[in-house]
Amino acid sequence: MAKGPNSLEFILLGLLTLRPSTGYDLKKTMDISVRYISPVALSQIYPTLKRMTQNGLVTYRLVERRGKTDLKIYSITRAGQELFLKWLAEPHKPDPYRFDTFTLRFYFSSLLDKATLLNHIRTELAFRQVQLDIARNLKLNDLGDMAPIEELDMTRTVKFWELYHQYGLQFMETYTNWLKYIRGVVEKGI
Amino acid sequence: MAKGPNSLEFILLGLLTLRPSTGYDLKKTMDISVRYISPVALSQIYPTLKRMTQNGLVTYRLVERRGKTDLKIYSITRAGQELFLKWLAEPHKPDPYRFDTFTLRFYFSSLLDKATLLNHIRTELAFRQVQLDIARNLKLNDLGDMAPIEELDMTRTVKFWELYHQYGLQFMETYTNWLKYIRGVVEKGI
DNA sequence: TATCTCATGTAATACGTTACATGATTGC
DNA sequence: GCAATCATGTAACGTATTACATGAGATA
Numbered sequence: 001m002a003k004g005p006n007s008l009e010f011i012l013l014g015l016l017t018l019r020p021s022t023g024y025d026l027k028k029t030m031d032i033s034v035r036y037i038s039p040v041a042l043s044q045i046y047p048t049l050k051r052m053t054q055n056g057l058v059t060y061r062l063v064e065r066r067g068k069t070d071l072k073i074y075s076i077t078r079a080g081q082e083l084f085l086k087w088l089a090e091p092h093k094p095d096p097y098r099f100d101t102f103t104l105r106f107y108f109s110s111l112l113d114k115a116t117l118l119n120h121i122r123t124e125l126a127f128r129q130v131q132l133d134i135a136r137n138l139k140l141n142d143l144g145d146m147a148p149i150e151e152l153d154m155t156r157t158v159k160f161w162e163l164y165h166q167y168g169l170q171f172m173e174t175y176t177n178w179l180k181y182i183r184g185v186v187e188k189g190i
Numbered sequence: 191m192a193k194g195p196n197s198l199e200f201i202l203l204g205l206l207t208l209r210p211s212t213g214y215d216l217k218k219t220m221d222i223s224v225r226y227i228s229p230v231a232l233s234q235i236y237p238t239l240k241r242m243t244q245n246g247l248v249t250y251r252l253v254e255r256r257g258k259t260d261l262k263i264y265s266i267t268r269a270g271q272e273l274f275l276k277w278l279a280e281p282h283k284p285d286p287y288r289f290d291t292f293t294l295r296f297y298f299s300s301l302l303d304k305a306t307l308l309n310h311i312r313t314e315l316a317f318r319q320v321q322l323d324i325a326r327n328l329k330l331n332d333l334g335d336m337a338p339i340e341e342l343d344m345t346r347t348v349k350f351w352e353l354y355h356q357y358g359l360q361f362m363e364t365y366t367n368w369l370k371y372i373r374g375v376v377e378k379g380i
Numbered sequence: 381t382a383t384c385t386c387a388t389g390t391a392a393t394a395c396g397t398t399a400c401a402t403g404a405t406t407g408c
Numbered sequence: 409g410c411a412a413t414c415a416t417g418t419a420a421c422g423t424a425t426t427a428c429a430t431g432a433g434a435t436a
Contacts, residue, residue: 006395018342024415032328033351037358038287044396046417068404069415097228107354110347138222152208157300159380161223164297167368168227174364178357190349196423214387234424236389258432259387384435394425399418406413 007104008040008048009057013076013084014108016058020075023049034107049074057083088112092120094127099175106182118186125179132172138165197294198230198238199247203266203274204298206248210265213239224297239264247273278302282310284317289365296372300380308376315369322362328355 011034015026023045031039049072052058057080063071076084088111095101102124109117201224205216213235221229239262242248247270253261266274278301285291292314299307 008395018344018347022415023417034354036325036328036355037362041397042415043398043417050417065404065415069402069417071415103354103357107350110343110350135226138226153300154208156380157208160297160300163372163375164224164293165226166371167293167365170364170368171361172227174360175357178360181356182353185353190346198423212387213389231425232387233389233426240389255387255432259389259430261387382436384433386433387431389429391428392426395423397420397422399420401418402416404414406411408409408411 007100008044009052010084010087010104011035012045012048012052013057013080014104016074016076017081017084017108017111020073022071022073026074034104052080056080085111089116092123094124096127096131114186114189118183121179121183121186125176125183128172128176128179132169132176135169135172197290198234199242200274200277200294201225202235202238202242203247203270204294206264206266207271207274207298207301210263212261212263216264224294242270246270274298275301279306282313284314286317286321304376304379308373311369311373311376315366315373318362318366318369322359322366325359325362 011030012026015021015029015034021029023042026049027040027042027045030036049058049060053060053074056077058074058076060072060074063073065071088105088108092102092105102120105120106117109120112120201220202216205211205219205224211219213232216239217230217232217235220226239248239250243250243264246267248264248266250262250264253263255261278295278298282292282295292310295310296307299310302310
């Protein structure tokens with residue numbers, strides 16, 4: 001998703017595929033689902049929807065309410081729909097530094113056929129397994145060899161770094177295990 | 191770390207506490223340690239070091255080399271050192287959306303006394319346990335109740351959301367388990 | 381000969397957060 | 409009466425990424 005729409009636009013298109021909503025509603029939905037860990041700000045949603053409207057990916061209709069602010073009910077356009085489904089299906093390119101390019105796609109994968117989805121999962125899994133191997137073989141001790149300032153106990157410092165490194169490894173392991181799990185689920189037919 | 195220096199400045203100060211280095215070296219060190227999963231760009235390091243120099247947190251001395259670009263060997267100033275140690279020790283405030291405000295601090299915690307460090311770990315752990323409970327009780331089915339467009343199989347869609355949700359939960363579990371683990375290690379004496 | 385590593389940076393752009401601004405309704 | 413929720417947004421700022429620019433020495 002390097003070029004063109006960013007991940008928020010992707011989420012918005014995905015959610016608007018399911019049902020028309022206001023910006024406010026979209027945020028609420030995200031808060032309890034896709035973005036429940038890291039909520040998005042409304043002040044980011046509104047300009048994004050505006051830009052997407054200008055780009056013809058979404059439209060809205062105004063609903064007047066006595067005394068209150070008008071509602072803007074957004075829905076996805078045919079162009080937006082096509083773009084979204086194209087992204088969903090297009091060959092997956094794992095991003096070394098981020099998992100969410102995959103997980104986000106997976107989130108909306110009920111719109112995808114089984115074969116394409118399995119390809120995505122396998123591509124991502126293969127990549128993460130290689131990455132995990134590399135991380136496992138990272139020699140932290142090399143760092144301990146660097147000359148530090150005199151007063152410092154470098155052996156002890158490196159112990160902290162190792163614990164930190166374990167944290168990173170455990171994350172990657174958790175992720176690859178989850179990938180294997182969903183691969184199984186999808187293979188059996190979801 | 192909302193105000194003042196951001197996490198990159200924090201890392202830079204931490205690494206420069208250990209030994210003077212060039213911007214290039216700092217990147218290399220980060221690549222195989224603190225930032226091995228998500229490398230930082232050199233084009234971000236150089237301006238950051240420049241800004242930190244202006245703010246009196248670091249200084250550099252030039253080392254000329256025949257034909258090649260001059261080296262800028264950065265080291266931390268007394269002011270930078272004080273600021274860094276103050277941050278390390280100051281009461282930990284968990285950030286709901288990011289783990290790295292804690293993990294980064296932990297990375298440099300060999301410079302911290304046991305009692306303060308244990309406080310940090312316990313604060314973070316308590317917070318994450320509450321957060322994990324909330325996430326576990328999130329009712330995804332509520333989402334399934336929303337009226338989708340007609341053609342959509344909402345039951346199937348929700349299954350994907352549940353799998354996605356499991357991914358988030360597993361991350362949080364892995365993290366809290368790691369926190370318990372390091373708490374044990376630190377309690378026993380590292 | 382060509383690519384990689386070393387070593388420095390700037391400029392433009394994209395992305396995200398915080399603060400600010402407004403105002404009605406609902407629940408405690 | 410006060411806070412939270414609903415509902416819209418703008419402006420300023422901070423952070424991060426990508427592209428651009430330069431050039432030597434080492435390695436394949």
